[in-house]
Amino acid sequence: MEWQTRFSPLNLSTQDSLPELSVSLLDNFGMITIVGDDKKSYLHGQVTCDVVSLEKAQSTLGAHCDAKGKVWSVFRLFHHNDGYGMIQPKSAIEVELKEIKKYAVFSKVTIEESSDVILGVAGENADAFISTLSAETGDVRSIEGGSAVKAAPNRWLLVLTEEATQTLLDNNQATLTTHELWTRFDIESALPIVGSQAQNEHIPQALNVQALGGISFTKGCYTGQETVARAKYRGTNKRAMYIVRGTTSEALEEGAVELERSVGENWRSVGTLLTHYQFNDNQAMGLIVLPNNLDEDTRLRLVAQPECEWEIAALPYSLDDE
Template sequence: MSWQSEFPSLTITENDTLPKLTVSHLVSWGAITVTGDDKKSYLQGQLTCDVVSLPEDQSTLGAHCDAKGKAWTIFRLFSHQDGYAMLQPLSAIEKELTEIKKYAVFSKVTIEESQGVLLGIMGEEADTYIDTLSEDTGHVRKIENGTAVKISDQRWLLLVNEESARNIVETADAVKAHEALWSMADILQGLPIVNQDAQNEYIPQAFNLQALGGISFSKGCYTGQEMVARAKYRGINKRAMYIVKGKLTASITEGSSVEIERSVGENWRKAGTLLAHYQYADGCVIGLIVLPNNLEQETNLRACSEPESIWTIQPLPYSISDE
């Protein structure tokens, strides 16, 4: 049996204690790598984040936008081998790769989809385990045949070659878990997940990127910068990303979407589609969705598929205020 098929779904509820160490094969995620003499200056002129000031041992969230400020992708940028890697949902890469390479012919850069394997390491023993892979101490560490990136407390991403990935999976004293567990953590932490269906729909602030350190308002020009800056200084952004929670009696099948409505007086109006979701064993569902940013916290929501079940907006673990 291949090591790649050994990641079962964990049967948990939202109140269950998670294993002390889990490893997941992140098959729904990918990365774009950027190498070459002009890699830093090229990305600086394309992305919302400040690439020039990013230390090698740190990562940052960021967006790549079109000229109107609409995000092609939300990514995590970090130093990887002899260049940079941009972690993002795999479904977004095809379009993003075309867009990010548009002006590469004028610079000394090579931009391509990474062939590396992505693993997610989670749990209270995650830091201790990563220490066994590297003597470095930063949030971005060189490891054998790849890179380890700290995403949050008790959570690390590994971008390695297949040989190293197989060795880690087979030798780590960790519970093997389906990648849905990784998505659950992203949702609970309010980290944007922009798949193919959400590309080129919203400006970065609609995904709370300004609150997550993914937009520099002092770095200078980049594609879409005028619109992104206008949204901040003229207050024209009317949307934000929220965590929502509800319950569904039916299981959400892989690849399906969840449509949400919001209450408007006595009526209901379409609110949007969940960017990402996780369903616990008891049917409880958490998800991310872009909504008007002036909604009251008490606004009722519901899934179109099961309108009898009321959903609620959950507190974000950070402030989205521009103040």
């Protein structure tokens, strides 16, 4: 449709100011929907977050794991239309859809990938803009053609039909841009992004899901719960997700971007970025899972660009257990 051609990349340096209102086309994200009489109980028994107590005006992060506690998906869950929506990286959905449906034959649920458009609204005018779309006041609001879901301060996800998307774009003055700007905001917020290349690699705590309210330790059984509980109560988890920043001599590739760390006079592989954002002044940032006992001043560098050193940046939240 014509509306898709309105979005263009927004090339920014580390010093450039951000738009007061931006709308990003999040074509790198998708959504799984769950409807049916057993939707709440079925989903509650599958994921790390508390589905039963999730109010209509609330959303939550959560993870879906295999039986060994390794993550298939990290998603944002919310009430949508007559069921639930689970927004997550599009590349993860093929595998996640198969896994989340594995036991659905025994319940009255319909689980499928949504065809709705996902947009990201951001900027100091974002909250005011959302208020023009709905008279509701919660963090999840019904709007014409879909839902608005608060993802962070001054950031909202919109899930809309194509017709509603066209109408919305015809009636606002926001900067329309591609998904890279939203990726930057997710990195700065240290929100885990688990695409296909990182599925079945990490337990939820290694992705900081517990620090973001995405794990309930009182809800009862779900797939992978024993591993997740052991990581909390026995301290078996030795990894965490961090923001890293550094220089680049050329643009980072879209695929796997590997880092290594200094060990004495040598360098040793330390992991692959979950996602990254490239500025236009030879700077970049990303998210990566690292050993949680590294010193903050640990030297890192790009494997493909060894002259470019990176460093661990401060997280916007605490990883300490309550």
